[in-house]
Amino acid sequence: xxxxxxxxxxxxxxxxxxxxxxxxxxxxxxxxxxxxxxxxxxxxxxxxxxxxxxxxxxxxxxxxxxxxxxxxxxxxxxxxxxxxxxxxxxxxxxxxxxxxxxxxxxxxxxxxxxxxxxxxxxxxxxxxxxxxxxxxxxxxxxxxxxxxxxxxxxxxxxxxxxxxxxxxxxxxxxxxxxxxxxxxxxxxxxxxxxxxxxxxxxxxxxxxxxxxxxxxxxxxxxxxxxxxxxxxxxxxxxxxxxxxxxxxxxxxxxxxxxxxxxxxxxxxxxxxxxxxxxxxxxxxxxxxxxxxxxxxxxxxxxxxxxxxxxxxxxxxxxxxxxxxxxxxxxxxxxxxxxxxxxxx
Amino acid sequence: xxxxxxxxxxxxxxxxxxxxxxxxxxxxxxxxxxxxxxxxxxxxxxxxxxxxxxxxxxxxxxxxxxxxxxxxxxxxxxxxxxxxxxxxxxxxxxxxxxxxxxxxxxxxxx
Amino acid sequence: xxxxxxxxxxxxxxxxxxxxxxxxxxxxxxxxxxxxxxxxxxxxxxxxxxxxxxxxxxxxxxxxxxxxxxxxxxxxxxxxxxxxxxxxxxxxxxxxxx
Numbered sequence: 001x002x003x004x005x006x007x008x009x010x011x012x013x014x015x016x017x018x019x020x021x022x023x024x025x026x027x028x029x030x031x032x033x034x035x036x037x038x039x040x041x042x043x044x045x046x047x048x049x050x051x052x053x054x055x056x057x058x059x060x061x062x063x064x065x066x067x068x069x070x071x072x073x074x075x076x077x078x079x080x081x082x083x084x085x086x087x088x089x090x091x092x093x094x095x096x097x098x099x100x101x102x103x104x105x106x107x108x109x110x111x112x113x114x115x116x117x118x119x120x121x122x123x124x125x126x127x128x129x130x131x132x133x134x135x136x137x138x139x140x141x142x143x144x145x146x147x148x149x150x151x152x153x154x155x156x157x158x159x160x161x162x163x164x165x166x167x168x169x170x171x172x173x174x175x176x177x178x179x180x181x182x183x184x185x186x187x188x189x190x191x192x193x194x195x196x197x198x199x200x201x202x203x204x205x206x207x208x209x210x211x212x213x214x215x216x217x218x219x220x221x222x223x224x225x226x227x228x229x230x231x232x233x234x235x236x237x238x239x240x241x242x243x244x245x246x247x248x249x250x251x252x253x254x255x256x257x258x259x260x261x262x263x264x265x266x267x268x269x270x271x272x273x274x275x276x277x278x279x280x281x282x283x284x285x286x287x288x289x290x291x292x293x294x295x296x297x298x299x300x301x302x303x304x305x306x307x308x309x310x311x312x313x314x315x316x317x318x319x320x321x322x323x324x325x326x327x328x329x330x331x332x333x334x335x336x337x338x339x340x341x342x343x344x
Numbered sequence: 345x346x347x348x349x350x351x352x353x354x355x356x357x358x359x360x361x362x363x364x365x366x367x368x369x370x371x372x373x374x375x376x377x378x379x380x381x382x383x384x385x386x387x388x389x390x391x392x393x394x395x396x397x398x399x400x401x402x403x404x405x406x407x408x409x410x411x412x413x414x415x416x417x418x419x420x421x422x423x424x425x426x427x428x429x430x431x432x433x434x435x436x437x438x439x440x441x442x443x444x445x446x447x448x449x450x451x452x453x454x
Numbered sequence: 455x456x457x458x459x460x461x462x463x464x465x466x467x468x469x470x471x472x473x474x475x476x477x478x479x480x481x482x483x484x485x486x487x488x489x490x491x492x493x494x495x496x497x498x499x500x501x502x503x504x505x506x507x508x509x510x511x512x513x514x515x516x517x518x519x520x521x522x523x524x525x526x527x528x529x530x531x532x533x534x535x536x537x538x539x540x541x542x543x544x545x546x547x548x549x550x551x552x
Contacts, residue, residue, distance in 0.1 A: 072530055112486065
């Protein structure tokens with residue numbers, strides 16, 4: 001390590017030396033991107049931590065704990081916007097917690113047989129591919145629809161599987177006032193258990209999957225899905241943090257370093273949603289997911305340094321774009337405000 | 345919200361005071377023997393002067409015996425493995441809490 | 455139909471695969487125990503938590519959750535104050551369906 005040793009921070013439990021600017025960058029970016037898209041953004045944290053040198057199980061546990069803290073910040077913000085459907089959130093809670101425990105047990109089982117690193121990495125590759133596909137397919141469909149001038153009640157939405165699921169009449173039926181639809185309670189419960197398992201297994205808040213699931217399978221409007229998902233992540237993330245700590249797979253120091261970066265980033269990301277227009281940023285998001293996927297494959301084949309470069313630059317770029325949206329939009333708003341005041 | 349936070353902090357503070365009484369010791373060194381009948385492990389202690397040639401520290405020649413009756417043991421220790429043991433001293437007895445097999449579960453490779 | 459690609463289906467597929475991976479790996483399964491090396495830590499706080507990790511993992515878990523929640527809330531409130539001072543209107547916004 002030599003003269004560069006000040007760039008490395010000792011993690012007292014896992015016993016590894018970690019590049020701390022990498023930790024700060026990951027925390028900050030995950031805040032910006034998570035605040036903006038309503039997805040925890042943790043799809044980059046577990047692989048990122050693993051690429052920086054954390055053993056896989058520690059990467060998962062540390063990620064899930066930092067997500068819990070970060071989502072507290074974002075949930076506060078979103079509940080101010082009135083974007084949380086609490087009834088839906090509470091309906092989903094039990095499913096999420098059971099799911100997280102199942103996921104965590106699977107990770108520990110894989111660790112015992114020495115396969116946790118490669119299995120989790122390959123599962124990540126599959127899911128990032130799936131998410132990238134969803135983003136791009138959605139973009140493609142919306143573009144097609146817009147060309148035809150067909151704009152439905154949800155605006156130019158893409159996939160609408162929820163229309164089929166809302167036809168299920170299995171009791172108990174529930175009406176979700178804030179989201180404005182009625183469906184069988186089993187739809188959100190099944191969705192939350194499935195996303196919970198993945199959240200616990202991959203060490204994510206689950207926003208990555210729950211958000212699209214809320215929009216495409218449950219049928220929430222996008223802004224309600226963002227807020228409700230964050231509420232879900234907060235409660236379930238705290239449970240995830242607890243169960244992973246009990247299993248001894250957490251690095252608190254890293255949690256706090258990332259949390260501080262994320263707190264600042266989350267403000268920028270959440271405020272930027274106010275000024276964002278169009279699909280361009282979603283395409284960039286899809287590309288960032290693909291870059292993350294590539295870096296995981298690089299790590300799997302032993303190219304750790306290349307993997308770190310790919311993932312850190314991809315998240316920095318998308319982060320810079322969102323920051324640009326936020327600062328340009330905010331400057332415009334403040335200018336308008338001043339102009340309005342001088343006229344009055 | 346504020347009330348919940350305050351309650352949680354009071355609870356945590358209470359437990360902090362309850363648990364601050366004493367600290368367990370940690371030792372790292374080479375396993376010399378694991379007697380499964382007597383539930384003891386003998387270790388030659390290493391110091392904490394790590395270097396690239398001595399990444400687990402240098403041998404000190406001190407031999408210690410640990411009672412592992414109640415310990416959580418990971419991968420089965422065998423003579424020659426580097427172990428890290430957390431233990432409490434009770435009278436003359438060194439009671440192990442956890443035994444980590446450093447050699448066989450090199451976390452850095454996961 | 456692309457429904458076969460849905461998230462629950464994929465989850466089920468992965469869960470079905472896991473036991474076969476477990477069997478393939480054979481009998482070397484053993485819990486991995488981690489002992490935090492408190493000998494190399496100097497700071498009192500670090501030493502306290504690392505020791506707690508070794509000695510009383512349940513208390514450590516409670517601490518982890520409480521500290522994470524407290525830190526999240528404190529940072530949230532702090533950031534709220536800072537954002538308010540910027541003068542941006544954060545109470546209402548245009549509904550932007552992407």
